[in-house]
Amino acid sequence: MLAVHQSRINYVLHLADNALIIGHRNSEWCGHGPVLEQDIAITNIALDLIGQARNFYQYAAELIGNNTTEDTLAYLRDEREFKNCLLAEQPNSDWAITILRQFFFSTYQYFFYQKLQYSNDVQLSAIAEKALKEVTYHLRWSSEWAIRLGDGTEDSHQRMIKAIDNLWMFTGELFLAVNYEKIGVNEGYGVDISLIKNDWMKKVTDAFEEATLALPPDDVWMQRGGKEGIHSEYLGHILAEMQYLQRAYPGAQW
């Protein structure tokens, strides 16, 4: 029973961490975007994702009890306890990489939340229903930009090719279930992510075609580990920055 309860907590934290970390990455653009309208758009997406993260953290805190809060979960856990996918923590680099990261992730979230709406956990299904509306917009925005850049100039096209080369290896993890996800499926509250892979692939293939971009070959090695706390070196720096005040002044109110 205890292990089952812990699995549910891990599952919710995994969803929260995904949203927080990619939201945090997007928030790094605020004030530095390529044009004012897009500075606002990427910040909007950051805000939505941080909002989703808060909903999941609040629910996880409720499941954990013991005075746990959304902030103790976000600010007082270490690298090895974070369960986000590797894709979410990859650096912004340039606008092409940021766009492609968001497109891959929003496509995943779009199909994922559609299924999570039917979770037998009413909290999860409620969060998914609300988030789906936001993600529908994120997907439209990021796919339009992916097409625009792929089909734009020679320079933007080359940058998209480089972005694919950088990020493709992190997409496999999105559809490979770890233990707490398998338990979630068995218990009826989790999504069988292997089932959304085809939808994801179709959406990406269509967009790439419009963007005049080639899909990588099937045999690209896929990295994994983020969901189980084995991250890239980037996450530690995100957390060092993000958690600094909470760590420097233990127990303080802000």
Added chain:
Amino acid sequence: MDDFEKNFQGKIDAEIKIEPKDWMPEKYRQTLIRQISQHAHSEIVGMLPEGNWITRAPSLKRKAILLAKVQDEAGHGLYLYAAAETLGTTREEMIDQLHSGQAKYSSIFNYPTLTWADIGAIGWLVDGAAIMNQVMLTRTSYGPYARAMVRICKEESFHQRQGFDILLTLSQGPDAQKNMCRDAINRWWWPSLMMFGPKDSDSTHSDQSMKWKIKRMGNDELRQKFVDMIAEQVKVLGMNLPDPDLKWNEEKNHYDFGEINWQEFWNVVKGNGPCNKQRLDARKKAWEQGAWVREAALAHANKVKLQTHKGTLEAA
């Protein structure tokens, strides 16, 4: 004064807004372009000092509020660039002038945000001072500028409350947080008083602007209003403003306050503030690194247009 000019001043005197298609003196147009673009640049450059704390905000709630706040400022910049464009300039031109140093932005953003308390102090004092000016500008004589100000003012009062709330929380915390709060107030108080500009007696643009009702209150009057408001609010924080001459004057029904360091004021205006170079470099970098993105968007839009055009021809 010719008939056009008489008619123009008549409208101003009768409180009829000037609209983009109306005749206006060239100097009125130039003054507005200068002022509105400077205002727009301030919103955009102003995103940087606060943006400095987005990734370090101490709670998820504060992080979301700060992000939304900085995003609001981007929106203010958009409204204002659009208002200035109605006068016959373009956003690109205005941005070029910012980057070349020809156009100014508010000097307040050339000070660094060193601690989290600075985010509170900016909301409370900097947005607070901006509101004084902007509320006045909701009644400015140029229609598009006045209307942009109405939208902006609604959001600014929310910013000020959020900033105050950050400081209130710190002021009720342990000593380390109280000190952080005090230090931020000490560093931001004088620069925020400088936001109202030079004394009316030393201001070059004021007279004509008042006559055209671009400005409707003098710098000194606005600054006094601000001092009166903040001197009361700071009591709620249990803190003091760093001015030994600050004292209620029963006779004037206003607070007396000390002399601003005008040497510092002019020095920062001239470009020697602690962050002038850093801020401008950050804006230029964002703009230059975004060039390929804007070009790609344009190239793609043109391809789509061409295709639609071809499609229409084929269908015909």
